[in-house]
Amino acid sequence: MTKRNDDWLIEQKYVDNVKLAIERKLDTITENAGDLKESIIELRRNFWDDVTINLDDIHEVGETFTSIKQQVELLSERERAHKQSYKQLQSLRRLAYSPFFGRIDFRENGEEQAEKIYIGLASLMDESEDQFLIYDWRAPISSLYYNYSPGPAEYEVPNATIAGEIELKRQYIIKNGRLKSMFDTGVTIGDEMLQEVLSNNANTQMKTIVATIQKEQNQIIRNEKSKYLIVQGVAGSGKTSAALQRVAYLLYRYRGQLQADNMMLFSPNFLFNSYVATVLPELGEENMQQTTFQSYVEQRLGREFTIEDPFDQMEYIYSDHEASGKTARMAAIRYKATDEFKKVIDAYLALLSHQGIIFKAITFRGAAIFSANEISEHFYSLDNANSISNRLHLTAEWLLRELAIFQKKEWKNDWVKAEIELMDKEEYLRVFREIESIKSEDDVTFNDFDMEEKLLAKQIVKQRLKPVKIAIKKLFFADVKRMYRRLFTDDGTRMLSRAADLPDEWADICSLTVEELDKNELKHEDATPYLYFSDQLRGKKSNTTIRHLFIDEAQDYSPFQFAFFKQLFPNSRMTILGDGNQAIFAHTMNSPTLLSPEVFAGVEHTRITLKRSYRSTRPIVEFTKRLIAGGEEIEPFNRDGEKPTLTETNDKKQFLEKMLLRISLLQESGHQTIAVICKTAKESRIAFRELGEQFNVQLMDKAAQTFSKGILVLPAYLAKGIEFDAVIIYNAADERYGQAAERKLFYTACTRAMHELHLFSAGPRTRFLDEVDESTYHLL
Numbered sequence: 001m002t003k004r005n006d007d008w009l010i011e012q013k014y015v016d017n018v019k020l021a022i023e024r025k026l027d028t029i030t031e032n033a034g035d036l037k038e039s040i041i042e043l044r045r046n047f048w049d050d051v052t053i054n055l056d057d058i059h060e061v062g063e064t065f066t067s068i069k070q071q072v073e074l075l076s077e078r079e080r081a082h083k084q085s086y087k088q089l090q091s092l093r094r095l096a097y098s099p100f101f102g103r104i105d106f107r108e109n110g111e112e113q114a115e116k117i118y119i120g121l122a123s124l125m126d127e128s129e130d131q132f133l134i135y136d137w138r139a140p141i142s143s144l145y146y147n148y149s150p151g152p153a154e155y156e157v158p159n160a161t162i163a164g165e166i167e168l169k170r171q172y173i174i175k176n177g178r179l180k181s182m183f184d185t186g187v188t189i190g191d192e193m194l195q196e197v198l199s200n201n202a203n204t205q206m207k208t209i210v211a212t213i214q215k216e217q218n219q220i221i222r223n224e225k226s227k228y229l230i231v232q233g234v235a236g237s238g239k240t241s242a243a244l245q246r247v248a249y250l251l252y253r254y255r256g257q258l259q260a261d262n263m264m265l266f267s268p269n270f271l272f273n274s275y276v277a278t279v280l281p282e283l284g285e286e287n288m289q290q291t292t293f294q295s296y297v298e299q300r301l302g303r304e305f306t307i308e309d310p311f312d313q314m315e316y317i318y319s320d321h322e323a324s325g326k327t328a329r330m331a332a333i334r335y336k337a338t339d340e341f342k343k344v345i346d347a348y349l350a351l352l353s354h355q356g357i358i359f360k361a362i363t364f365r366g367a368a369i370f371s372a373n374e375i376s377e378h379f380y381s382l383d384n385a386n387s388i389s390n391r392l393h394l395t396a397e398w399l400l401r402e403l404a405i406f407q408k409k410e411w412k413n414d415w416v417k418a419e420i421e422l423m424d425k426e427e428y429l430r431v432f433r434e435i436e437s438i439k440s441e442d443d444v445t446f447n448d449f450d451m452e453e454k455l456l457a458k459q460i461v462k463q464r465l466k467p468v469k470i471a472i473k474k475l476f477f478a479d480v481k482r483m484y485r486r487l488f489t490d491d492g493t494r495m496l497s498r499a500a501d502l503p504d505e506w507a508d509i510c511s512l513t514v515e516e517l518d519k520n521e522l523k524h525e526d527a528t529p530y531l532y533f534s535d536q537l538r539g540k541k542s543n544t545t546i547r548h549l550f551i552d553e554a555q556d557y558s559p560f561q562f563a564f565f566k567q568l569f570p571n572s573r574m575t576i577l578g579d580g581n582q583a584i585f586a587h588t589m590n591s592p593t594l595l596s597p598e599v600f601a602g603v604e605h606t607r608i609t610l611k612r613s614y615r616s617t618r619p620i621v622e623f624t625k626r627l628i629a630g631g632e633e634i635e636p637f638n639r640d641g642e643k644p645t646l647t648e649t650n651d652k653k654q655f656l657e658k659m660l661l662r663i664s665l666l667q668e669s670g671h672q673t674i675a676v677i678c679k680t681a682k683e684s685r686i687a688f689r690e691l692g693e694q695f696n697v698q699l700m701d702k703a704a705q706t707f708s709k710g711i712l713v714l715p716a717y718l719a720k721g722i723e724f725d726a727v728i729i730y731n732a733a734d735e736r737y738g739q740a741a742e743r744k745l746f747y748t749a750c751t752r753a754m755h756e757l758h759l760f761s762a763g764p765r766t767r768f769l770d771e772v773d774e775s776t777y778h779l780l
């Protein structure tokens with residue numbers, strides 16, 4: 001028997017031993033969990049039998065309360081324990097399927113013998129609980145596996161560094177408890193294993209990468225020092241993957257201090273959210289909070305405005321026609337994303353601190369209780385060393401005090417009497433009951449009718465003034481909307497003329513913005529500035545429970561949004577991941593984004609660059625890297641495949657026939673996700689109609705939450721962050737992708753392909769292919 005076969009048998013034996021240990025643990029936990037479940041059911045069923053209820057006197061009530069409290073605590077402790085054992089069971093079942101994926105033999109300096117360290121999804125101890133059979137991939141010692149090849153190596157534990165020598169490094173693929181393959185690796189994480197993983201079919205959900213995390217990705221995952229961790233990584237370099245494994249790592253590393261709820265991921269759309277949603281549960285962790293910037297904006301401003309979403313903005317930008325006003329709109333989109341515009345708003349706020357806040361009169365029954373002037377006078381009489389928001393709150397307090405005086409005067413008014421007379425029976429009873437409760441609270445007894453009517457009047461006035469009170473508390477008397485609008489009028493421009501530098505296109509930006517605001521529409525580019533302005537005026541909103549913020553596709557965010565995020569999440573560290581070459585939003589074209597170095601000038605941060613692309617085959621990367629400036633830096637992972645193809649034809653009938661034939665071929669060769677990527681939603685609808693006649697096709701729009709295997713038609717901006725076995729570019733013609741601004745969109749679409757990429761062009765091909773060496777694709 002060869003050494004290799006010997007090793008194989010020894011390893012399978014180790015797998016069997018581990019499986020046995022897992023089974024024993026599973027038995028014990030299942031038994032205990034069963035007992036716990038029974039006792040929970042029992043406790044719930046007999047809850048009221050086991051508490052002593054006596055409400056006779058205050059002392060007995062106290063005892064009854066304590067007795068219920070104890071019973072609740074007992075129940076919730078059992079429920080917690082049950083949840084814990086359920087989690088353990090799940091973790092053990094995962095381990096039983098594939099107990100470990102790596103091993104290193106590490107000899108610590110000064111020791112004679114190397115220790116075998118098996119690494120898997122979770123730790124497992126032997127029966128006596130004193131030896132690790134498997135180490136969790138996130139344990140300090142496991143970092144050796146990701147960071148070093150055989151030879152000298154070291155790892156950190158709290159307050160110490162442990163150095164030694166890796167004598168062996170081995171990787172395994174184990175399925176259903178059977179060893180399927182095994183590689184001894186020289187390099188950090190062997191190519192064979194990655195080859196095997198990456199050649200699989202794409203899935204409708206993202207997969208974990210713990211078995212094959214690369215050294216540079218490991219730096220991202222285990223970084224604990226930086227307040228801002230910025231990752232610029234080429235398409236398919238594993239940014240999203242690294243971010244998700246990082247969440248799992250942090251939850252493990254700070255167990256007990258950090259929960260999944262303390263982390264939040266901002267992602268580009270709902271489709272992406274559900275695409276990544278299974279990774280953390282697969283790693284045995286709960287998902288962090290996931291949101292999109294748009295849903296945050298909707299939640300804050302959805303009641304005040306009709307808000308444009310980024311996808312509609314994108315449809316507008318990439319629409320065919322030179323719609324009138326498009327130049328002004330593009331200028332507005334770019335300018336409103338900048339730090340300069342934030343400075344303009346800051347300058348405006350500084351002026352408002354001294355004069356010019358627009359107040360709304362507070363009215364009641366059609367007449368002003370407090371005029372705008374009165375409020376303004378009070379506001380500006382307050383010490384302006386206080387911030388605007390402080391003074392607004394002080395003004396609200398003053399208004400509430402004044403309102404109380406006003407309220408008293410109203411009691412005797414005729415309208416109150418009239419209302420009492422007109423009251424229907426139900427309302428009368430309701431108000432009457434309220435009075436009764438006040439009377440009993442105050443321990444007052446009234447018998448005479450006058451007094452009763454007085455109380456009734458008091459109650460009516462109180463009720464009718466309630467909305468006024470709420471409006472004051474919410475600071476509605478400061479008219480944020482009109483103040484924001486004024487910024488874009490001659491008045492605002494005059495106010496700002498000395499305080500800020502305004503761009504050349506300012507006049508056009510102004511008229512466009514005023515027009516939209518007057519329709520009560522808030523364009524996507526106005527959402528961040530408006531929220532920022534409103535928060536500065538009315539008091540900053542902040543979410544202090546979030547301790548780690550993850551921003552994926554960071555190239556979509558502006559410097560202004562970064563300033564806003566810092567204010568919104570003051571206690572949070574940030575992991576910011578993106579790719580400048582996939583910046584497809586108008587405000588990010590040729591402008592700084594959240595990834596740009598200048599945004600972090602003077603701020604302490606760590607920047608990591610990923611250049612290796614894992615998603616696509618080498619021939620696909622060799623093709624796509626030539627589509628963008630600086631693409632020569634991109635390193636493909638060495639995985640074979642067919643070269644991309646380009647089918648160019650003027651004949652519309654032929655164009656469609658060839659595309660249909662290609663889809664049939666892709667299906668025959670076993671590809672499970674085939675994406676037909678279009679430029680816009682409009683183009684997607686056309687493609688869907690055409691292809692739908694022959695195939696079962698799914699059309700994805702911006703509301704799509706999930707997708708299933710098969711043929712999908714979708715616009716490029718929705719395909720962001722996702723990947724497919726095969727990609728068809730629906731129309732790579734120059735008239736579709738010809739503007740400089742469309743280059744990155746085209747690149748983003750092409751880089752979604754894992755195994756096959758096919759471009760179709762109705763008419764002359766895009767000029768972006770002029771720079772691509774013809775040897776990198778087949779012309780059909």
Ligand SMILES: Nc1ncnc2c1ncn2[C@@H]1O[C@H](COP(=O)(O)OP(=O)(O)OP(=O)(O)O)[C@@H](O)[C@H]1O
Nearest residue numbers: 209212213214235236237238239240241614615721
């Ligand atoms: N270390 C790894 N081991 C196995 N697979 C990996 C690894 N790194 C990345 N991948 C795979 O490469 C593909 C791309 O990863 P991911 O989506 O995380 O990249 P990305 O940088 O976020 O891409 P993009 O910016 O193009 O959206 C995924 O299929 C992922 O599973």
